[in-house]
Amino acid sequence: MKIISFNPFRTIGMKNITYIKPENMFREIDKIKDADFILFPEYWQVNSLVYGLKKNIFPNIDTFHLGHNKVEMTRAFMATFPKNIPYTRIMGSSNSTIDIIEEEFGYPVVAKEIKNSMGNGVFLLENRNQLKNYINKNEILYIQEYLPIDRDLRVVYIGNKVISAYWRIAEEGKFHNNIAKGASYSFEDIPLQAVDLVDRVAKKLGINHAGFDVVEVEGKFYILEFNVLFGNEGLKHQGIRAEDYIYKYISNNDPNKPTFPGIKRKVIS
Template sequence: MNLITFNPFRTISIPNITYIKPENIFKEIDKIKSADCILFPEYWQVNSLVYGLKKKIFPNISTYQLGHNKVETTRALWTTFPKNVPYTQILSKYNINIETIEEEFGYPLVAKEIKNSMGRGVFLIKNRQELKTYIENNDILYIQEKLPIDRDLRIIYVGNKIIGAYWRIAREGEFHNNIAKGAIYDYNNIPSKAIELVEKVASSLNINHAGFDIAVVGDAYYILEYNVMFGNEGLKNMGVNIEKHIYDYILSYPDFNPNTPMYPEAS
């Protein structure tokens, strides 16, 4: 199988793979046309590869498009798993009423930049001045209820299955549960209902490479977001080789068999 990657760090141990710098996509177009599958293109390349060249890509296009930012993810979840989304409002800074936000959410509330990761761009808003500052700095407002949690679950889905799960526990007195913000791992007592939820969501939305962040509040399970380009350190601590799972999936799953058409043949 002839494979091309645009991200060598995520495919370092995959055999028979050629790295092309993303900015060289048009210089190397003949190599790309002859590839069986393109791995980890950048978002700006996806439409040209899939719709222009009819190439198979990994992660797949639904993973990229629905995971492009928090707005796309949340709207998809509102239509499919609304009970598993924390109370959230997506607003324009040019048409908002601060009093209405305060009435609906109270303080503290959570405000997020729509495209960021590792805890960056996620703010615990404690008063009106902090809310005004957030509004001034963001054209699209993503405002969410503050859940009573000090940890969340990171559940990794690759191909067509979950390959790892762990808790991310915030430091005492801290708001963020992200490892990059000082949280710690805990690999024990992973709730089966959280696993089942991620399996259902990934299957329903045709997602094949994502790190899901799940909050557990009593008997309720909430999807905070999913990241297409998630960190791998937690998997490495478990002894999980993610590249092997990706390669096995590409070899075995029908959608990525080079002898299987990408689109159904006309009858």
């Protein structure tokens, strides 16, 4: 199996792999055409690889498209698992926007930039001035109900299964649960209901590489979002190598791997 990776940091140690810089894609187009799998292309490459060259990519096209921004993934959640997401409004800015948000959500309320990660672009708004400042800086508004939590659960899904789950606990008095914002890990008391929810969501939406953020409020589980290029630090604490699971998954889906019909043969003695 011939594999090309556009991201060497996420595919360290894989066999039969060739690394190409994304910006050299068209210079190396013959190698790409000859490859069986393309790993971790950048988003601008995805459509050309899949629709133009008909290549197998990982993560798959479903993961890339739905994970491109919070609007795309949230609308997919609304359509498939509406009871498992916080109340959310996606809207443009208008003269009535502030009144609508204050009437439907009140304060505090959570506002997000539609493309960001590691806790960046997520704001806890506590008054009208903060809301106005957010609106002035964002053409698309992503407003979500505030949930009283001090931690979230990162559930890592690779291939066709959950491979890890751990709590990210915010520093006392802090709003963000992200490790990049100073949160800590806990690998104890992982709720199986949350793991099962992520498994069902990923299979329903066709996602094969994502770190899901799940929270629990009064015994109910909500998915906040998922990150296609999630951090691996929590996995390292558990001794888990994501690239091993990726390689096993694509090996099982190798287009050159021979398949045999499931015909039961009668044994004659």
